[in-house]
Amino acid sequence: MESVAAAARGRKPEEVKSAARVLEVLELLGAEGARLSLAEMAGVMAVPKSSLHAILRTMEARHWVDLDASGTRYSLGLKALLTGTAYLEGDDVASLAGPVLDALAEETGESVHLGRLDGTDVVYLAKRESRHALRMYSAVGRRLPAHATALGKAMLSQYDAAEVRMRLNWPLERLTPDTVTDPESLLSQLAEARLRGWAMDDGENSPEIRCVAVALGTGHGGGDAISCSAPKSRMDDARAEEVARAVTEAAHSLGTLLKRLGQH
Amino acid sequence: MESVAAAARGRKPEEVKSAARVLEVLELLGAEGARLSLAEMAGVMAVPKSSLHAILRTMEARHWVDLDASGTRYSLGLKALLTGTAYLEGDDVASLAGPVLDALAEETGESVHLGRLDGTDVVYLAKRESRHALRMYSAVGRRLPAHATALGKAMLSQYDAAEVRMRLNWPLERLTPDTVTDPESLLSQLAEARLRGWAMDDGENSPEIRCVAVALGTGHGGGDAISCSAPKSRMDDARAEEVARAVTEAAHSLGTLLKRLGQH
DNA sequence: ATCAACCGTTCAGAAGACCGAATGACGTTG
DNA sequence: CAACGTCATTCGGTCTTCTGAACGGTTGAT
Structure with a gap:
């Protein structure tokens, strides 16, 4: 009853x-x-x-x-202030990421993020601001649907198609005219990301913002990823590939730090 | 019953x-x-x-x-991540303090904090790290007893003796050998701070750390203050007065920003 | 001045959470 | 190997909280 x-x-x-x-x-x-x-x-x-x-x-x-x-x-x-920083301090990935993010932000000059997959969302764990006046808005703790972000796609690309279909909320929410909502398009983007090692978002959550992300191999539960975002005006395809190389390198170096920690 | x-x-x-x-x-x-x-x-x-x-x-x-x-x-x-940043974003003082803290950290080269009085405690709202390797530990959201910190004393000095006796938890908790726990000593320190416009902590919560703080005039409820901390080795009396001038200036400029916001 | 629309606040009946003891599942130690 | 320690978990009776309607306060409009 x-x-x-x-x-x-x-x-x-x-x-x-x-x-x-x-x-x-x-x-x-x-x-x-x-x-x-x-x-x-x-x-x-x-x-x-x-x-x-x-x-x-x-x-x-x-x-x-x-x-x-x-x-x-x-x-x-x-x-309410206490819990936020306490979560980050207790987290290995977030604790170790600081210097890596600093270096990446310095190298690219653009906004840099560390994100974590939580269900169908991506949560920002840390950020470094671009040194340009024109930059994207974001905040630690904020959520965005995974399918509409480079971070989310980088993490989702680690799963196979069946798993992705399971994990997402269908139909996919649309945030901008460019948000990918078609299942097949998304899955093919994920397959492409898996092959080349990085994912991209082209104005899919905020118009005029492009973003490149790479997942950290060591899957902490949902998984983590780091990204670099910039306005389209500063991120053409060539620049995106250049940035992707830097992000990949950063992800790799953070992954190494994490493995070392896990072994000790 | x-x-x-x-x-x-x-x-x-x-x-x-x-x-x-x-x-x-x-x-x-x-x-x-x-x-x-x-x-x-x-x-x-x-x-x-x-x-x-x-x-x-x-x-x-x-x-x-x-x-x-x-x-x-x-x-x-x-x-748990969400609430922390959300509190800060919704807060006028914390939102406006960013550039002021940056400037003060740049000028002094030492750790800089924005704190708020909450009952008998001081809560750190924001910080900027010293550029030296040897620096104090702190974290946004953390609490320390007001009577054992420069921030707390700066804020308490805005109240008269009777009010201070009311607000604090007697007897005062001791954190280090140098923590001031005697009521009369504390009150006379507060009177002194009120006169000269800034308060000091000399190893009273962390050994070997000295800290100088100035309250923001515009009493937001409990009150806010900003501070600058350094190891004793880098903060003799002369340097403290020098730093106090910089902190006072920063507090004044933040106070001006806040008044402008309140009037608009 | 009057009314209306909101606000937070109170109260007694109805619904649901709380409690403590008993259970099952580990991993560890003698 | 067995006995113990620790752990999360379950279950029904009792007590608490939750509920919805009514109250008194303040604000703004008519």
Whole structure:
């Protein structure tokens, strides 16, 4: 009976309701420097105001959310800062990547990223900004659909076609006119990436931005990859191949560091 | 009856139990790249294993915690990354501080921090690393007792003695042999800092590290401050005054940026 | 001034989580 | 090899939280 009710609502019975709601609040407020009222959040989350009220009181008491001066809009609190850096510090790949990313950013002069595959998304773990004024926007912790990024395609290209079909959410979400949403096109791009060793994104998540990425061989769970992005105006095909060589080299050197760590 | 039971346990009745536990788990795992088993966490938190089990399942399903390969040790998950950067992006002071901190780090060549007062603690919001090999350890999101840091003393010096007595946890925690724990000594240091406009820490939280800090006038709630730290070997009294001038200038220029933002 | 629309907040009934003991699955040690 | 230590996991009764409607406050428009 209970399982029927749970199934009817599309919820897994194994979830603790208020625990899930706490996390949902954090994700909502973290999504975009958001400042939301209790009622707004209750609306988005489809949760009664009164229930959310008690949860927000708990979070506020512990400084995980702040209430603005008017006492009516919530934003993330100071405690929220801790988890981000703590995740990165506890992670071997992210810890070792720093100098490698620095070197790659220095060599190319463009924005450089370390990303990780999480389900159907790519998450940015670290970045180095381009030294040019015109550069792409990104932030550590942000997510983009894997199929629309060079990082994601580099990581997906490590799996065979059947596995890729399994892992992605079909139909594929479209972010720009150039996003690849056709299954066959994507799979052939992945096959090509696998052969040549690097993947490319050509305005598929942000118009006018091209990006080149290489996966790190040592598959940490989902897998990691590093990339280099630039506006189309600074990244023609010849330049992309040149950048791809630099990224490949960086990926290789980071892979070596990781293997050494694993063996020690 | 219920309030009696709640009071007996030292808990506020207004807290949602599992919500508080989720946050406690995040704080525990964020404390220090920690990898803990369910049983260990249950022990530390004084919570039944079975209750925590359900909560951790929920958190794991949503990628807020990861289970290592052995399936027995928990660490922070990928979702934990989001909140940290989101807090900083939504914050005016942290967003505007970047260039100012860059300039100060460039000018002094030493580690530079932006900190915020949260209760009795100072939280690091941003940092710039020294270019020297020998430098202090710190991380965004980390906390230190306010009374043992230059940042904290700079912010506390904005309040009068009575207010300071209220805000701090007595007796004061000792971190090093040089930590100031005597109330009168601390208050006189604060009075001195108020007069000259900057505060100092002399090995009071980390041995061999000296630090100079200046509060930002515009009191954002608890208050913010910026600091510059260096080993004693590179920071004698004369150098400290020199650095203090640079930090004061930086604080002033950041304060100006903030006022302009507030007026617009 | 009045009304309407929002906000957060409260309360008692209903639903679900919490608890503690017992279980099963390892890996380790005597 | 067996006995132990540690680990996550299950299960039903009890207690807590969740819920939805009603309340009082403030803001902005009519």
